[in-house]
Amino acid sequence: MKLALNGAEPTMPAGTILPSPPITARDEEMVLQSLRSGVHTWGEHCEGLQREFAQWNGNRHCLVVSSGTSALHLCLAGAGVAAGDEVITPAYSWTSSASCIIHHNAIPVFVDIEPTWANLDPAKIEAAITPKTKAILVVHLHGVPAQMTEIMAIAERHGLQVIEDCCQAHGATYGGRKVGTVGHLGAFSLNQNKMFSAGEGGLLVTDDEAALERARSLVLFGDFRAPEPDRGGYPGYGLAWQYRYNELSAAWARAQLTQLDDGIAHARHLFGILRAGLADVPGLILPQEPEFGRENAYNFVCHVDSEAVGYSGPPNWLREAVVQALSAEGVPAGMWQRRILPEMAAIAAKNAYGHGSPWRESGSEVTYRAADYPAALYHSATYFIFNGLRRPNTDHVAELIVEATRKVFANLDQIDIDAVASKADVSLYERGWKGRSVEV
Numbered sequence: 327m328k329l330a331l332n333g334a335e336p337t338m339p340a341g342t343i344l345p346s347p348p349i350t351a352r353d354e355e356m357v358l359q360s361l362r363s364g365v366h367t368w369g370e371h372c373e374g375l376q377r378e379f380a381q382w383n384g385n386r387h388c389l390v391v392s393s394g395t396s397a398l399h400l401c402l403a404g405a406g407v408a409a410g411d412e413v414i415t416p417a418y419s420w421t422s423s424a425s426c427i428i429h430h431n432a433i434p435v436f437v438d439i440e441p442t443w444a445n446l447d448p449a450k451i452e453a454a455i456t457p458k459t460k461a462i463l464v465v466h467l468h469g470v471p472a473q474m475t476e477i478m479a480i481a482e483r484h485g486l487q488v489i490e491d492c493c494q495a496h497g498a499t500y501g502g503r504k505v506g507t508v509g510h511l512g513a514f515s516l517n518q519n520k521m522f523s524a525g526e527g528g529l530l531v532t533d534d535e536a537a538l539e540r541a542r543s544l545v546l547f548g549d550f551r552a553p554e555p556d557r558g559g560y561p562g563y564g565l566a567w568q569y570r571y572n573e574l575s576a577a578w579a580r581a582q583l584t585q586l587d588d589g590i591a592h593a594r595h596l597f598g599i600l601r602a603g604l605a606d607v608p609g610l611i612l613p614q615e616p617e618f619g620r621e622n623a624y625n626f627v628c629h630v631d632s633e634a635v636g637y638s639g640p641p642n643w644l645r646e647a648v649v650q651a652l653s654a655e656g657v658p659a660g661m662w663q664r665r666i667l668p669e670m671a672a673i674a675a676k677n678a679y680g681h682g683s684p685w686r687e688s689g690s691e692v693t694y695r696a697a698d699y700p701a702a703l704y705h706s707a708t709y710f711i712f713n714g715l716r717r718p719n720t721d722h723v724a725e726l727i728v729e730a731t732r733k734v735f736a737n738l739d740q741i742d743i744d745a746v747a748s749k750a751d752v753s754l755y756e757r758g759w760k761g762r763s764v765e766v
Contacts, residue, residue, distance in 0.1 A: 327733055329740050330654040337730035338656030342723060343714040347523050347589065353581040360577035371576035376529075378583055379514075384507045385531040387538045390576060391545060394493040394515025396569040397528030398426035401511040402461065404532060404541035405487035407432050410688030411460035413489075416446040417666050417699035418706060419465045423491050424667045427463065429567075431684040435459070435692055436668050438699040442614060444468065444627070444709070447701070448476035452484075458688075461487040466495035466505045468711075469521065469624025470616065474500045474508045489513070496522040497590045498622040506531045511541070516579055521593070521624050521716070522586050524579035527571055545569050589717050593623035596715040596724045600626055603728030607735045609635035625662070626712040629705075635738055642707035643747035648734060649710050650746055655730035658713035666702040668694035 328334040360371055372390055380388035391397050407413060409431035415423050417436040427434040437454050440447040444467050451462065462481055464472045481488045488509035492498070495505045496514055506512030511534070514520075516527030532538050544566045601612055611629035615621050630648050632641045642664075652659040672678045674694050676685040685692070696703060712727055 336656040356581040391569040395422040397513035400541035404537035415463040418702035445472040465491040469622040471500040471619035599724035647746040
């Protein structure tokens with residue numbers, strides 16, 4: 327069967343995938359009410375969103391701010407992290423999981439991932455702890471919970487704070503508890519791509535009132551900090567970042583929150599269709615749901631297995647070829663990050679603010695070598711994601727993705743992998759990866 331990459335008609339016609347989230351009458355009603363209220367910075371919708379999300383997730387406190395990244399930054403403040411402190415975080419994640427640490431003038435220390443779910447590997451954490459370590463920033467990547475029992479035990483032994491990056495994981499659970507309720511603080515995103523979307527925004531959650539107040543002190547202009555005695559007026563008791571949210575977005579978020587459980591259930595149903603339909607495809611490794619938790623079906627993350635299809639070149643070349651072939655068939659397939667966090671230019675050079683800052687001031691001797699994180703490198707070279715598996719997309723969309731994927735993997739011999747690879751990212755061999763050393 328001829329592939330669309332070589333001129334055949336695509337399996338999925340243009341326009342098959344519908345944008346998410348669907349806009350409902352309740353969304354419009356809430357947003358218009360806010361628009362007409364005359365209150366546009368902070369008011370009943372911001373307050374209501376904090377209260378309702380805390381109740382939905384099972385936290386005592388919630389603080390709504392401008393983005394998931396700002397919520398992560400405030401988690402560091404809430405955890406008592408200070409300039410020069412070290413924060414452990416996984417080597418593979420979105421840039422915010424590391425940049426938020428640098429925003430606080432602290433030092434990111436990376437630990438490799440476990441290869442099954444691409445989350446922080448608990449077995450490798452303690453080797454990264456030093457006297458400067460203050461916190462562990464755990465990422466529940468792609469909506470799959472990290473192994474929190476082991477991580478919390480390590481943190482307790484060493485007196486560390488645990489921050490949960492839940493930006494992709496609304497509604498995911500670990501041992502029956504929602505993410506964001508296991509660690510000391512957690513952060514969620516309301517970005518358009520997220521399972522819970524209001525265009526943009528972030529939510530900090532915690533049960534610790536003192537941590538909440540430390541975080542809140544950075545929201546506006548320093549005016550939320552505790553006042554010094556005998557000083558009146560508006561002195562600005564410390565620096566802050568103006569992370570305040572707005573009423574219009576909060577109104578939409580409140581409306582979307584009422585639909586979140588149904589949205590997660592629908593996405594999980596579509597995941598089931600893909601798992602059943604693609605289970606026997608040679609060379610395709612499907613995502614597994616962990617026994618210890620429940621995914622929220624944020625991203626359907628697959629891996630291409632070069633050995634299973636007899637390809638001996640760099641694995642990212644084959645991955646790029648597969649994704650291009652899937653895209654030609656109309657399948658919403660792609661990559662989210664081709665690089666690991668230690669390879670980010672500002673981090674690798676240890677020069678985020680110029681003059682080597684913030685590493686220079688702290689005298690940090692932390693090193694960032696990509697080859698030290700083989701599981702993260704291999705993941706970044708072999709994975710791809712199917713998108714479009716959310717409301718309002720139906721079973722038919724998932725079935726078409728299955729059909730197109732089976733077609734591509736059955737006809738890999740039609741793809742000129744070297745031609746595709748010439749346009750791909752730099753070879754793994756140039757980044758320190760010397761051969762397959764991890765099992766997915």
